[in-house]
Amino acid sequence: TAGAAPAFAASPAAASVASADSLAFDPDGYTEITTTISTGDGDKEVTYHFWSAITYVTDPVDETYQSLTVSVPVSIDGTAVDATDAPILVSNSIGGYLPSSVSTNTGVSSSRAQLAIAAGYVAVEPGARGRTLVDSSGDYYGTAPAAIVDLKAAIRYVRYNAGTIPGDTDKIVTAGTSAGGALSALLGASGGSSLYDDYLSELGAADADDVIYATGAWCPITDLENADGAYEWNWGTNTLSSGEEVDQDVSADLTALFETYQSGLGLTADDYGTITADNLDDYLLATYLEPSATSYLADLSDDDRTTYLSSNTFITWDGSAATFSWSDYLDHVGHRGKDAPAFDAFDLSAGENNEFGLDTTEARHFTDYSLANDTSGTGGSSLDSDIPGKLDMMNPMYFIGDGNDDRAKYWWIRTGTKDTDTALTIVGNLALSLENLGDDVNAALYWDAAHGADEDPDDFITWIGDVTG
Ligand code: DHB
Numbered sequence: 528t529a530g531a532a533p534a535f536a537a538s539p540a541a542a543s544v545a546s547a548d549s550l551a552f553d554p555d556g557y558t559e560i561t562t563t564i565s566t567g568d569g570d571k572e573v574t575y576h577f578w579s580a581i582t583y584v585t586d587p588v589d590e591t592y593q594s595l596t597v598s599v600p601v602s603i604d605g606t607a608v609d610a611t612d613a614p615i616l617v618s619n620s621i622g623g624y625l626p627s628s629v630s631t632n633t634g635v636s637s638s639r640a641q642l643a644i645a646a647g648y649v650a651v652e653p654g655a656r657g658r659t660l661v662d663s664s665g666d667y668y669g670t671a672p673a674a675i676v677d678l679k680a681a682i683r684y685v686r687y688n689a690g691t692i693p694g695d696t697d698k699i700v701t702a703g704t705s706a707g708g709a710l711s712a713l714l715g716a717s718g719g720s721s722l723y724d725d726y727l728s729e730l731g732a733a734d735a736d737d738v739i740y741a742t743g744a745w746c747p748i749t750d751l752e753n754a755d756g757a758y759e760w761n762w763g764t765n766t767l768s769s770g771e772e773v774d775q776d777v778s779a780d781l782t783a784l785f786e787t788y789q790s791g792l793g794l795t796a797d798d799y800g801t802i803t804a805d806n807l808d809d810y811l812l813a814t815y816l817e818p819s820a821t822s823y824l825a826d827l828s829d830d831d832r833t834t835y836l837s838s839n840t841f842i843t844w845d846g847s848a849a850t851f852s853w854s855d856y857l858d859h860v861g862h863r864g865k866d867a868p869a870f871d872a873f874d875l876s877a878g879e880n881n882e883f884g885l886d887t888t889e890a891r892h893f894t895d896y897s898l899a900n901d902t903s904g905t906g907g908s909s910l911d912s913d914i915p916g917k918l919d920m921m922n923p924m925y926f927i928g929d930g931n932d933d934r935a936k937y938w939w940i941r942t943g944t945k946d947t948d949t950a951l952t953i954v955g956n957l958a959l960s961l962e963n964l965g966d967d968v969n970a971a972l973y974w975d976a977a978h979g980a981d982e983d984p985d986d987f988i989t990w991i992g993d994v995t996g
Contacts, residue, residue, distance in 0.1 A: 550684055558577050577635065579596055584730040598634070598649070613695060616702060618643070626669055637652060651685055656674060672723065676723055676730070686733070709747040714935075741938070743938075749949075758870070766862055773863070794959045860945050927964065941970070941973065946979075
């Protein structure tokens with residue numbers, strides 16, 4: 528009755544129930560927003576319900592980062608939509624392994640999340656800790672594996688609230704670009720792994736699993752402990768933008784390490800057999816680079832194609848397909864973006880050195896080679912004992928190599944042919960290792976595109992519908 532209600536509301540039992548389940552999603556805690564979203568199919572007027580920054584763990588280290596937003600479309604161009612069973616796109620905006628916050632967002636933020644709600648899907652945008660965060664005692668609290676632990680906690684929060692949070696929690700799709708693409712790929716590859724459990728329970732993550740259905744990854748900066756060698760194998764003959772060569776001995780050493788690594792992967796491709804450092808260039812050329820140029824050229828007008836081909840005479844165009852050599856492609860790209868080693872810098876100056884910082888140590892080596900060649904004066908005789916385990920926790924290739932059955936089985940992988948932030952082999956090996964496990968992989972390169980490109984955003988949204996439908 529109306530008279531009894533205040534007494535119940537104030538009762539200790541009611542209060543303790545509320546605090547015991549502070550991870551319960553409040554279905555009514557939204558604001559309604561109407562906005563215009565431009566899509567490949569024209570502008571759409573979307574009315575959606577927006578839940579601003581929800582802390583996704585019970586014991587956050589820093590709520591500014593450990594929170595997520597939820598956006599659920601309710602009408603599109605005046606037609607009501609019901610997203611109860613829609614796929615859920617979990618789209619991060621992490622770059623550079625830096626901290627990423629959604630805590631002050633006032634609506635759906637990234638263009639990828641906007642396209643998702645304009646297609647009738649649910650969009651979750653999670654924040655996560657990043658490598659530069661330091662507390663008052665000087666402790667780095669956002670270094671590896673903080674970002675992936677936070678993202679997994681966000682996934683667990685969503686699944687824990689199945690039935691009250693709109694969307695189908697069996698159809699969670701992740702997305703991200705660069706470091707965010709690496710973390711998206713890692714979410715997909717490591718789903719269901721118990722490796723992170725201690726970190727997750729320390730934060731009070733929700734009691735649910737973190738299995739991902741499908742994963743989108745753009746220019747993932749991943750496989751970090753093998754990326755220096757991959758970089759030299761790929762870009763080793765290119766000069767820096769200053770015109771200078773990198774240290775050729777270092778480049779040769781790292782290339783040799785990569786050759787061993789590539790053979791050890793034991794990946795196979797039709798028409799090639801085992802992919803080694805010797806046939807990898809031919810494989811990448813025929814599988815990705817030539818088809819990328821072909822589709823770019825096919826889409827140009829006859830005049831524009833003629834102009835492009837006359838200033839890029841290394842390409843042979845037979846009227847329907849582009850062919851060229853690997854070394855001409857490398858010349859076409861021109862300069863390399865990074866010095867050698869690209870990721871584990873001898874002087875600890877790379878962002879990735881900071882990503883593997885610990886406690887009050889801002890940056891550490893994570894490869895034996897760079898440790899042995901340390902110029903920072905802080906290197907010991909062997910990698911710190913926690914490093915191998917952290918490398919595994921940060922590397923999708925570890926889980927794929929292990930054949931993790933709980934991994935995502937649908938993959939959308941993209942990068943630009945002029946992206947020299949990492950080697951093309953990173954994307955090539957990620958895609959091929961998943962194909963070798965039998966997964967459904969949609970991988971392609973954007974011709975002449977630089978780091979961070981996404982040239983077919985609407986196709987990704989369509990793909991989500993296809994693979995979840
Ligand atoms: C990113 C770019 C890099 O070159 C790198 O080493 C790590 C991350 C990024 O754009 O997220």
